[in-house]
Amino acid sequence: MASAGSHETYYVPEQTKFPFFASIGLILTVYGLGSALNDMKSAESASFSTWISLFGFALLAVILFQWFSAVIRENHAGLNSDQLKRSYVWGMSWFIFSEVMFFAAFFGALFYVRTFVVPWLGGEGDKALTGQMLWPDFTAVWPVVENPNSALFHNPEEALNVHEWTPSFFAGFLPFWNTVILLTSSVTVHFAHTALKAEKRKQLIQWLSVTVALGVIFLFLQGMEYTEAYEHYGLTLNSGIYGSTFFLLTGFHGFHVTLGTFILAVMLLRAIKGHFKPDDHFGFEAASWYWHFVDVVWVGLFIFVYLL
Amino acid sequence: MSAAHDDHHHGPAKGLSRWLFTTNHKDIGTLYLWFSFAMFFLGGTFAMVIRAELFQPGMQLVEPNFFNQMTTMHGLVMVFGAVMPAFVGLANWMIPMMIGAPDMALPRMNNWSFWMLPFAFAMLSSTLFMDAGAPNFGWTFYAPLSTTYAPETVTFFIFAVHVMGASSIMGAINIIATVLNMRAPGMTLMKMPLFVWTWLITAYLLIAVMPVLAGVVTMMLFDVHFGTSFFNAAGGGDPVLFQHVFWFFGHPEVYIMILPAFGVVSTIIPAFSRKRLFGYGSMVYASASIAFLSMIVWAHHMFTVGMPIAGELFFMYATMLISVPTGVKVFNWAATMFKGSLSFETPMLFAIAFVVLFTIGGFTGLMLAITPADFQYHDTYFVVAHFHYVLVPGAVFSIMAAVYYWLPKWTGYMYDERLAKLHFWLSFIGVNVLFFPQHFLGLAGMPRRIPDYALQFADFNWISSIGGFLFGASQLIMLVVVIKCIKGGKKATAQVWDGAKGLEWTVESPAPYHTFTTPPNPDLIETP
Numbered sequence: 108m109a110s111a112g113s114h115e116t117y118y119v120p121e122q123t124k125f126p127f128f129a130s131i132g133l134i135l136t137v138y139g140l141g142s143a144l145n146d147m148k149s150a151e152s153a154s155f156s157t158w159i160s161l162f163g164f165a166l167l168a169v170i171l172f173q174w175f176s177a178v179i180r181e182n183h184a185g186l187n188s189d190q191l192k193r194s195y196v197w198g199m200s201w202f203i204f205s206e207v208m209f210f211a212a213f214f215g216a217l218f219y220v221r222t223f224v225v226p227w228l229g230g231e232g233d234k235a236l237t238g239q240m241l242w243p244d245f246t247a248v249w250p251v252v253e254n255p256n257s258a259l260f261h262n263p264e265e266a267l268n269v270h271e272w273t274p275s276f277f278a279g280f281l282p283f284w285n286t287v288i289l290l291t292s293s294v295t296v297h298f299a300h301t302a303l304k305a306e307k308r309k310q311l312i313q314w315l316s317v318t319v320a321l322g323v324i325f326l327f328l329q330g331m332e333y334t335e336a337y338e339h340y341g342l343t344l345n346s347g348i349y350g351s352t353f354f355l356l357t358g359f360h361g362f363h364v365t366l367g368t369f370i371l372a373v374m375l376l377r378a379i380k381g382h383f384k385p386d387d388h389f390g391f392e393a394a395s396w397y398w399h400f401v402d403v404v405w406v407g408l409f410i411f412v413y414l415l
Numbered sequence: 416m417s418a419a420h421d422d423h424h425h426g427p428a429k430g431l432s433r434w435l436f437t438t439n440h441k442d443i444g445t446l447y448l449w450f451s452f453a454m455f456f457l458g459g460t461f462a463m464v465i466r467a468e469l470f471q472p473g474m475q476l477v478e479p480n481f482f483n484q485m486t487t488m489h490g491l492v493m494v495f496g497a498v499m500p501a502f503v504g505l506a507n508w509m510i511p512m513m514i515g516a517p518d519m520a521l522p523r524m525n526n527w528s529f530w531m532l533p534f535a536f537a538m539l540s541s542t543l544f545m546d547a548g549a550p551n552f553g554w555t556f557y558a559p560l561s562t563t564y565a566p567e568t569v570t571f572f573i574f575a576v577h578v579m580g581a582s583s584i585m586g587a588i589n590i591i592a593t594v595l596n597m598r599a600p601g602m603t604l605m606k607m608p609l610f611v612w613t614w615l616i617t618a619y620l621l622i623a624v625m626p627v628l629a630g631v632v633t634m635m636l637f638d639v640h641f642g643t644s645f646f647n648a649a650g651g652g653d654p655v656l657f658q659h660v661f662w663f664f665g666h667p668e669v670y671i672m673i674l675p676a677f678g679v680v681s682t683i684i685p686a687f688s689r690k691r692l693f694g695y696g697s698m699v700y701a702s703a704s705i706a707f708l709s710m711i712v713w714a715h716h717m718f719t720v721g722m723p724i725a726g727e728l729f730f731m732y733a734t735m736l737i738s739v740p741t742g743v744k745v746f747n748w749a750a751t752m753f754k755g756s757l758s759f760e761t762p763m764l765f766a767i768a769f770v771v772l773f774t775i776g777g778f779t780g781l782m783l784a785i786t787p788a789d790f791q792y793h794d795t796y797f798v799v800a801h802f803h804y805v806l807v808p809g810a811v812f813s814i815m816a817a818v819y820y821w822l823p824k825w826t827g828y829m830y831d832e833r834l835a836k837l838h839f840w841l842s843f844i845g846v847n848v849l850f851f852p853q854h855f856l857g858l859a860g861m862p863r864r865i866p867d868y869a870l871q872f873a874d875f876n877w878i879s880s881i882g883g884f885l886f887g888a889s890q891l892i893m894l895v896v897v898i899k900c901i902k903g904g905k906k907a908t909a910q911v912w913d914g915a916k917g918l919e920w921t922v923e924s925p926a927p928y929h930t931f932t933t934p935p936n937p938d939l940i941e942t943p
Contacts, residue, residue, distance in 0.1 A: 116932070117597070119518045122428055122436040126527030133581075134534035137574035144640045145567045174523070190596060194520035197592040205584050205622045212630025212660055216645060224653040233723035241648065251651045260642075260650035345642035348651030355637060 115188040118181065125174040132170060135163025179382070179390070192389060199393040203400050206363070210404050213359065217352045217411060221249050224348070228255055254347035263342040263350060267332070268413050281332045282413045285325055286405065289364075292321035293402045296371070296395045304385050308378070315375045318398070322368030329361050356412055360404055367401045370394045426928050435530075438522035439928060440507045445825075446529050447504025448818070452894070454496030454536065455811075459887050461489035466849075466883035468866050469876050482866035483551035484543065490554025491572075494672070495579050496536050498806065501814045502675040503528075503586050506614050509821065510590065512919040512926060513608045515599025515935040520592035528585035535578035542568035553864060555665065558646035558657035562638045569639060573632045580625045587621035590614055599918075601937030605699070608917050608943060609692065612699050613678030616706045620667045620674070623710070628664040631657065655720050662713035670709040673773075673805060674702055676813035677744060680766045682917070683820050684748050687763035688755030689914040694747040695943045701740035708737045718789045727786045734784035738777065745774055760912070761835040765816035768808055768843050776804030779854065794864075797857025803850045807886075808843075815842075815893065820915075822900050823907035827925030830900040834892055841889035848882025916941060 139160025146153035181187060223232070229247025230238035238245055242255040250266035270276065277283045299314035333354075336342040342350050374394045377383065383391050427433045427442065437443060464485045468476050477485070507525065511518055519525045542549040547566035550556065561569055594615045598607070607615075634657075637643040644650025646657045677698075685692040692698065714722060714730040722730075748770050757763070779801040783789050792798060815838075822830050852875035857863075861872045868876065907924040921939055922930050 117517045119522050119929075120438050122432065123438055123523045123526060124436050126523055127435045127530050129527060130530040130534050133531065133578060134538060137578060138538055138571070141570040141574045144636075145570050148567065148640060191520075193596045194592045197595055198521055198524075198588050201588045201591055201622050202584075205588075205626045208623050209626035209630055212627040212663075213634075215627075215663070216630075216634065216656055216660060219656055219659060220652065224648075224656065225651060228648060228651060234721055237648070237721075254644075254650050256649035260644050260647075343642075344637065346650075347644050351637070351643035351645050351650070351652065355634070355643070 115190065117188060118186040118191055120181075125170050125177070129167055129170045129174070132163045132165075132167030136160050136167060137163075139163055179377075182387070192387075195389055195393070199389075199396060203396060206400065210356075210359070210407075213352070213356050214407065214411065217356065220348055220352065225249060225251060250349040250353075251347055252349065260345060260347040261341070261343075263340055263346040265340045265342070266349060267336060267340060267342060267353065281328050281335075282409060285328050285332075286409045288321050288325045288328070289402050289405050292318045292325070293399055295321065296398050300392070300395055303378075303383055303388055303391060306385050308381075311383075312375065312378050315371065315378055319368055319371050319375055322364060322371065322398075325364055326361065326368065329357070329364075353412060356408055360401070360408055363401045363404070367394070367398050370397060436526070438518070438526055440511050440519045440522070440525065441825075441926065441928065443519075443525050443529050444504045444506075444508030447500045447507060450529070450532060451497050451501035451504060451814075452897075454492050454500070455890070457540070458489050458492035458497055459890065461485045461492065462883065463887050465489060466880040469868070470880040471877060472868055472870055472873050474867055477866065479866045480548060480551055483553070483864065484549040486864050487550045487553050487556075488540075488543070491539065491550075492536070493806075494554060494668070495576075496532070498672045498810050498814070499583065500532060502614075502617070502672070502810075503583075503590075505610075505675065505679070505814070505817050505821075506586075506590055508825065509919060510593055510611055510614060511597065512922065512930055513611050513917055514594065514597060514602050515918050515931045515940070516593060516597035517929065517932045519589050520597050521589050524585050525589050528582045528589065531578050531582040535575045535582070538571055538578075539575040542571050555661060556635075557661075558635065558638070558654045561657075562635055562646055565639065570636070573636045573639075576632045577629055580629045583621050583625045587618035587625075590618040591622070594618075599931065599934035599937070599940070601940045605696070606940055606942055608678075609681040609695070609698055609702075610675065610678035613674040613681075613702050616702050617671050617674045620671050620706055620709065624664040624667045624671075627660060628668075631660040631664065634660070655717070658717050658720060659714065662716045663710075665716065666713040667706075667709045669802075669805075670705055672810045674706065676769070676773075676810045677702060679813045679817040679820075680748060680769050681744075683762045683766040683816050684751050684770075686820070686912050686915040687758050687760060687766075688752045689757075690751055690755045692747065692943060693750035693753075694743070697743055698747055701743040704740040705737060708733060708740070712737065715784055715789070718786050719793045731784055731786045735781065738781055741777055745770060745777075760819075761830075761832060761839055762816045762820035764836065764839045764843075765812045765819065768839070769812045769816065772808035772812070772846070773805055776801055776806075776809055779804065792857060794862055795857035796853045796861045796863055799863045800850050800853035800857060803853070807850065808846050812842075815839075818893075818897070820912070821919070822897065823911045824919060824924050824926055826901050827907055828900050828902075828904035829907050829911075830896050830904065834896050834899075838889055838892040838896060841892065842886060845882050845886030845889055849879055849886050850882070852876075852879045852882075916943070 137160075139156045139158070139162070142156035143153040143160060146156055223234075226232045226247045227234040228238040228242065228245055230243065230245075231247055238247075245255045246253070250268055252263055252266055254260040254262055267282075269280065295314050296318045299311050299318060302310035302314055342353065344350055344354050371394050374391050377390070427439065428436070433442065434446060464477060465482070468474075468482055507519065510516075545568050547568045550561070550566065550569060550572045552560035552565060552569075556572070594607070594611055634643070634645040638645055638647065644652040646652050646654045648654070681692055681698055712730055712734045714726060715734045718727055718730070779797070783792055783798065783801060819830060819835055856872055856875045856879070859872065861868055909923045910920050911924060918931075918935055918939060919926070921935065
């Protein structure tokens with residue numbers, strides 16, 4: 108433990124303009140988005156609101172870019188003590204925990220629906236009366252392809268989960284390949300990390316490029332799956348609880364993959380510019396933690412949305 | 416603090432930019448506290464509208480729909496705008512000083528978590544002036560009231576909640592990083608003041624449940640705008656699912672608002688009893704147990720929605736279990752005062768009132784935990800009385816105690832003790848006249864969230880309203896005391912209260928702009 112004599116100064120910037128203007132950017136983004144959604148719902152032109160939202164988002168993006176640049180510059184200038192770096196480590200760890208809890212809400216909804224709601228609506232279990240009184244014809248199966256009221260929520264033609272447990276089925280099953288891709292990318296980002304610690308810049312760049320490419324391929328395949336779902340399976344946001352849970356779980360995961368890929372791409376650019384030292388590269392490490400987290404969520408998704 | 420180290424530090428910047436761009440934990444704490452105070456008066460104004468309408472039976476002042484907007488906005492503003500930011504403000508001001516840290520761990524993010532809030536509340540409040548009116552579905556925004564039947568302003572409500580949630584998560588991450596990483600040498604975990612401990616646990620709860628709140632409002636957003644059916648049984652969803660996800664957030668939220676209050680009271684009672692806190696270790700473990708239990712009791716808010724009997728029983732017993740660690744705390748506070756050399760300055764008065772009145776709220780909570788009894792009490796004024804007892808003379812009194820306790824340290828002047836005591840006694844009388852009759856109203860069957868009621872409820876309602884006006888008006892005294900204290904008064908010493916313990920009393924009053932840029936002498940750190 109540091110004695111008072113050897114104490115390093117904890118860098119506290121005197122002032123900062125980033126957060127105040129980032130708040131303005133953020134609130135314009137959501138206010139514009141909210142107005143646009145309401146405009147569309149009441150069949151009015153949403154273009155003005157959309158512009159507000161886009162302007163807000165651009166402001167937010169520019170400021171965050173400058174904010175991160177400033178943090179990197181300060182680190183290069185040697186302002187960051189070891190203690191300050193530990194603050195970033197704690198910060199990132201607890202941020203990932205908050206993300207875990209965000210997904211927990213959607214997984215919780217999925218489990219609750221599958222364990223309780225659908226059987227009850229189907230006239231089974233403790234609250235069987237709900238289904239018997241409201242929709243006696245509804246049968247409880249998961250995935251729900253026949254909704255209790257299919258006039259309000261149109262039925263999907265087919266579900267997107269595993270239909271048969273044969274090698275030939277899996278060979279043509281996009282989510283299976285997406286699992287392979289994401290798991291591989293977790294390994295490649297680890298190789299990149301090892302290369303960084305061994306001061307092998309070229310390998311770092313190569314493995315990181317492979318990881319980013321795998322992220323992009325994943326997103327492309329996910330896009331293909333969504334197109335298929337909408338055009339060929341009739342599975343949409345509007346097709347009842349199966350579509351709701353399917354699209355929000357995979358959609359938020361896809362959004363996180365997009366963000367993760369973007370972050371890794373930034374790390375790649377920084378690696379090319381010569382950033383990161385074997386003993387000082389938390390930006391990279393945080394990005395890889397995030398990537399592993401996104402990977403773990405996908406494994407959960409693959410098991411509970413596609414397999415079981 | 417050694418003056419030699421301070422030469423490269425500047426004082427605060429001049430003018431508005433000090434407040435907009437500051438990274439200083441004391442400035443940000445001040446911003447949080449003033450924001451909370453403003454929201455307290457805004458939410459209080461809504462409450463006055465409610466009590467005025469309920470002064471006598473029949474419709475007098477407002478339309479029923481506007482009445483619903485008032486109850487909704489009152490709850491949202493008080494919970495997310497007044498109580499939570501007040502505790503974050505106290506945390507900002509006090510935690511770095513209590514653990515001997517130079518500032519919060521992530522000072523720029525600290526500024527961001529504050530400045531999101533005024534914008535989020537501006538957006539939420541602006542819905543009052545929109546054609547569709549403000550949200551009117553209660554602060555618990557149950558589906559389908561908040562989805563199928565919601566005014567279109569629900570969209571702004573959803574995004575406001577997202578922004579407030581982001582602010583809370585960032586604030587909580589900052590507090591955890593500060594407590595775990597910034598403690599001065601010698602400040603071991605079991606030497607931390609209890610306010611720091613309870614905030615560490617609160618921050619954990621915030622990070623665990625605010626994302627779940629974000630999740631549930633996101634599901635609402637998609638149900639409202641994109642045709643999903645999370646909360647619509649016609650599509651295979653369930654409105655009760657909303658309540659489960661909401662209360663998974665909502666119950667820990669209750670403890671988010673009371674755990675820091677426990678920390679404040681555990682600081683103030685020993686100071687004015689001139690004794691060490693009784694059972695420090697048990698206080699820490701009790702706080703952690705409460706936090707854990709708070710996450711497995713959420714469905715006690717939903718006994719009447721139709722749950723399997725096993726669920727009803729589990730949530731009933733788990734809820735009753737919380738009274739064990741809470742009882743430990745109340746016992747410890749009483750034991751701390753026992754044979755102490757007590758004096759009754761304003762912070763102590765508020766702290767003692769907290770112990771007594773919070774315990775009343777705790778006992779009614781125990782009544783509500785009994786499932787079959789709750790079938791009778793559910794959604795009556797008994798529930799309103801219960802949670803207002805734990806929130807107003809509970810959380811809010813502890814905030815006032817904290818403000819009076821640390822105000823001399825913040826401003827450098829003693830506050831006007833006579834006025835402050837007047838504020839206490841009027842608040843104490845007002846709050847009991849306001850909320851105690853509501854127990855009787857609820858037991859007699861008056862439902863909550865109604866603008867009009869049957870004649871037999873008239874007497875207790877006007878008594879309650881009189882108490883409400885008294886309580887509301889007496890808060891203006893506090894505003895006067897605070898402003899007077901900022902402007903001047905008797906100079907405060909560094910120690911301020913002769914029985915006060917902790918590192919914050921080792922620095923002069925007002926606390927210098929930067930404290931502990933070099934860590935304090937480890938000998939100053941006492942075992943609590």
